[in-house]
């Protein structure tokens with residue numbers, strides 16, 4: 001391999017836009033990595049302050065209420081209601097750029113019954129086959145975590161009736177949303 005070819009191959013590795021297979025962002029803070037580890041194979045685990053008996057999100061070094069570090073990862077229920085939902089038409093990240101070139105990418109902010117407000121991907125297909133006719137700000141939903149194809153935990157909102165009990169059912173939803181495979185340069189999923 002000539003130096004020129006070597007530099008070209010390195011460039012491909014460094015520039016996501018040149019990769020045949022783009023993946024979702026995988027860089028996380030140490031707390032984000034801890035969140036991914038805690039949620040691996042779980043439906044939803046959030047930071048919980050033992051002293052205040054409250055969940056918090058996003059993950060922090062200390063409790064946002066009492067500023068103590070008496071925090072543990074605890075299983076959360078995940079039920080809540082939509083605060084707002086929208087769709088992204090453009091992204092600076094190659095993986096989502098390729099996705100949004102096919103159709104807008106839906107996202108939602110959800111207030112969990114157990115307190116925290118989370119920003120999530122929205123599983124629109126689960127709502128009236130994607131028509132979202134009956135989705136409003138008060139719609140009751142369910143949030144769960146799963147790993148994407150970069151092996152990092154992400155949050156997904158679906159209907160409260162959707163079965164998310166097992167890892168297999170959660171995996172099916174993630175696969176249907178196109179998050180379990182890289183996005184290809186030709187636009188194919």
Ligand SMILES: [Zn+2]
Pocket residue numbers: 049050051052053063064065066067068
């Ligand atoms: Zn606290």
